[in-house]
Amino acid sequence: METTLNPNPEIVVALNIGSNKVLAIVGKKNILGKMEILGSGKAPCDGVVRGVVTNIDKTAKAIGDAIDLAEKKSKQLIETVFVGIAGDHIKSMHHQGVLYRDDPKKEITQEDIDRLSQDMYKIPLAHGDKILHVLPQEFLVDHNDPCMDPIGMSGSRLESNFHIITANSDALENLMRAVDKAGVTVSGFILESLATADAVLSKEEKAGGVVLVDMGGGTTEVSIHLEGIIRYTSVIPLGSNVITKDIKVGCSVLPEQAEKLKVRFGSALADEIVDNRVITIPGLMGREPKEISEKNLARIIQSRVEELFEYVMWEIRRSGFENSLIAGMVLTGGGSKLRDIELLAELQTGLSTRIGEPLENKISLFDQEYAHPSYATAIGILSDALKRVTPHLPVEIPERKTTAEIMDLEEDDLPVFAEAETGTIKQKGNGWIEKVNSRIKETIHGFFKENPDNEF
Numbered sequence: 001m002e003t004t005l006n007p008n009p010e011i012v013v014a015l016n017i018g019s020n021k022v023l024a025i026v027g028k029k030n031i032l033g034k035m036e037i038l039g040s041g042k043a044p045c046d047g048v049v050r051g052v053v054t055n056i057d058k059t060a061k062a063i064g065d066a067i068d069l070a071e072k073k074s075k076q077l078i079e080t081v082f083v084g085i086a087g088d089h090i091k092s093m094h095h096q097g098v099l100y101r102d103d104p105k106k107e108i109t110q111e112d113i114d115r116l117s118q119d120m121y122k123i124p125l126a127h128g129d130k131i132l133h134v135l136p137q138e139f140l141v142d143h144n145d146p147c148m149d150p151i152g153m154s155g156s157r158l159e160s161n162f163h164i165i166t167a168n169s170d171a172l173e174n175l176m177r178a179v180d181k182a183g184v185t186v187s188g189f190i191l192e193s194l195a196t197a198d199a200v201l202s203k204e205e206k207a208g209g210v211v212l213v214d215m216g217g218g219t220t221e222v223s224i225h226l227e228g229i230i231r232y233t234s235v236i237p238l239g240s241n242v243i244t245k246d247i248k249v250g251c252s253v254l255p256e257q258a259e260k261l262k263v264r265f266g267s268a269l270a271d272e273i274v275d276n277r278v279i280t281i282p283g284l285m286g287r288e289p290k291e292i293s294e295k296n297l298a299r300i301i302q303s304r305v306e307e308l309f310e311y312v313m314w315e316i317r318r319s320g321f322e323n324s325l326i327a328g329m330v331l332t333g334g335g336s337k338l339r340d341i342e343l344l345a346e347l348q349t350g351l352s353t354r355i356g357e358p359l360e361n362k363i364s365l366f367d368q369e370y371a372h373p374s375y376a377t378a379i380g381i382l383s384d385a386l387k388r389v390t391p392h393l394p395v396e397i398p399e400r401k402t403t404a405e406i407m408d409l410e411e412d413d414l415p416v417f418a419e420a421e422t423g424t425i426k427q428k429g430n431g432w433i434e435k436v437n438s439r440i441k442e443t444i445h446g447f448f449k450e451n452p453d454n455e456f
Contacts, residue, residue, distance in 0.1 A: 010389050011038070013070065013184075014381035015081040016192070017059065017175070019048050019218030019241060020334070023378045024066040024081070026074035029386050034364040037382070038076065040375075041069025050218040050237055051087025053174040060181035067184060080185050082385035083175065084192040084377055085132065088219055088237040089168035094137075095123055096161055104156035108141070112158055113151070120162050129166040133191055137161040137229055148228075163230060165191055188388065193223040193233055195380030200332050200356030200373075201225065210327035212356070213312055213345075214377065215335030217241045220308060222315045224325070232319035236311045240335035243304050250300040251292050257281055261297060262338070268305045269340040270298040305341060309348040316349075328352035334374040 016023040025040040043065035047058030067078050099116040101108075113136070120134045138146040141155040150158060172189065179186050196214050197206070206225040214221040218239045224232040243266075248258040265279050277294040316322050328351040331342060336355050345353040357371050358379045370379060 010386070011076060012187075012382065012385045012389055013067075013078050013081045014378050014385055015063065015066075015083045015179070016378035016381060017048060017053075017063065017083065017178075018045065018086075018216055018377075019050065019239065021045055021217075022059075022062040022066040023375070024063075024070040024078070025375075025378045025382050026070050026076055026078065027382045027386065030364050032364065035362060035379075035383055035386060036364045037367065037370065037379075039070050039072075039074030040370075040378075041066040041071070041073065043069070047178070048218065050239075051085075051216070051235070052089060052171050053178050056174060056178045056181060059178040063179060063182035063184075067182065078184060080187045081179065082187050082381055082388075083179060083189055084195055084381045085167055085172070085175070085189045086192040086216070086219060086221060086235070087167075087171060088235045089171045090132075090191070090221075090233070090235050091129065091166045092233045093164050093166070094161060095120060095164055096159065099158040101156050101158060104142075105154055108150045108153050108155070108158060110151060113139075113160075116158060116160055117162070120164060123164075125166060128169050130169045130172060131164060132167045132189060133165040133194065135163040135165070135230060137163055137231070163233075165233060188385070190381050190384050191233075192377050192381070193221040194230065195384050196221070196332055196356075196377045197223055197225060197230065197380070198383050199358045199362070199376045199380035200330060202359065203228065205327040205330065208326035209321065209324040211312075211316055211321075211325055211329050211351070213329060213331050213333075213336075215240055215308075215331060215333040217334065220312070220333075220335070222312055224316070224319050224321050226321060226324055231321060232315075234315045234318075236308070236315070238308050238311065240333075240338070243301055243335075243338075246300050246304050247297065251297065253281065253290070253292075254284075261292070262301065265294055265297060266301050267294075267298040267339045268302055268344040270295055270302050272340050272343075273298045301338070302344065305338070305344055306348060309345055313349050325351060328354075330354055330356040332356035332373040332376045336373045 011026065011028040014025045021042055022045045023040065023042050026038045027035055028038065030036045043062045045059060045062035047053060047055035047062065053059050071078050097116050097119050099112060101112065117134050117136065121131055125131070138148055138161060139150040140146055140159040141150050141153050142157050176186050193214060197212050201210060201212060206228050209226040212223045212225065216239045218241055220236040220239055222234045222236065223230055244255065244258045244262055247261055248255050251258065251261065253261065261279065267273055273295045275295055279292045279294055279297070280289050281292065283289050329345060329349060331345060331353060342353040342355055355373060356376060357373055358376050362383065
């Protein structure tokens with residue numbers, strides 16, 4: 001495989017490891033500061049269940065296959081990756097932190113906020129949990145009204161509410177082992193729900209209040225954003241794979257056939273399907289073809305999706321932000337491509353719903369290949385990773401000095417050795433040699449004066 005090592009440190013790789021597939025995307029920031037995708041690779045994966053690695057060898061092979069394809073398309077040698085983390089082991093909690101400042105008249109700086117955030121890593125956690133992200137909500141200075149940015153203010157007491165996200169340390173360790181076994185190293189972990197929100201939600205939606213539902217193969221992640229801040233996160237241990245299993249049992253077909261029926265003919269609303277439409281699938285080993293009612297297929301799917309949105313509504317009510325979701329709901333992930341699912345979501349939850357695809361205004365030279373909800377998480381991981389990379393500043397080349405500036409001479413004192421018009425050799429300025437010799441003598445005299453030889 002021919003690859004070229006790119007010396008640009010700003011090129012990063014995002015790795016989205018799901019229950020059905022592994023997706024690797026290579027990207028960088030262009031000169032305008034926008035994200036540019038250089039290439040991607042995708043490979044099927046059956047070593048992950050509900051976001052947790054259950055078979056390291058199978059997961060490592062899927063990661064390796066996806067990275068190989070990404071290397072070929074991007075023509076970059078991939079050695080380090082940023083990995084998305086998800087699964088039902090992800091937990092969230094809220095905690096309040098207080099920082100007492102020695103000099104109340106001194107302005108609050110970013111260093112004070114960082115100290116307050118670092119204190120959150122010292123709080124006690126359940127055995128086996130590890131803090132993944134510490135996200136400040138709002139700040140209070142000396143019990144005044146909450147503010148989003150306290151930098152520049154003065155006060156003796158800086159207080160903040162933090163949204164803390166934790167992950168199981170064993171799950172992180174197994175994920176890291178699978179990545180290492182694939183021949184690459186982990187540069188950092190990024191929560192997938194945060195990354196997905198960055199890829200599909202607009203600033204207006206985050207400010208007005210929106211619930212993001214990322215429907216993956218093994219899990220469904222719910223996150224609520226309000227006033228530009230993530231307020232609530234949770235993971236539902238149900239995904240689109242459960243729908244496939246229901247179709248397999250309800251229609252008595254193979255798992256591969258059930259997945260194709262869901263993708264090609266499935267609908268979340270049985271009322272939208274004509275009664276007399278029938279799907280014919282080939283029989284096994286010469287048996288008669290099997291006929292399946294499209295209406296019955298939709299009923300099987302609808303019952304499971306309704307159950308899923310009941311869990312979503314339970315999480316929304318539990319968050320306490322049920323009446324603050326002005327922007328409604330956004331569905332993303334591979335499961336959101338199910339036909340009529342946004343209509344069922346509106347009927348079940350009463351919230352206006354749209355399908356979330358990666359926003360074109362965040363990507364330079366947007367390729368329609370990536371205009372799909374299944375790419376949203378990987379593109380979000382890439383966007384977050386690019387923010388963490390230290391910019392590669394160009395080296396300033398000093399301006400070249402002229403001979404006159406170096407020797408502190410006047411321009412008229414310099415010799416002219418040739419005339420362009422006549423081609424004859426000519427000398428101009430008779431005193432320049434004397435001035436040069438004078439500068440050299442002064443330099444030598446100063447050197448010996450400052451560095452006397454004590455031996456003589």
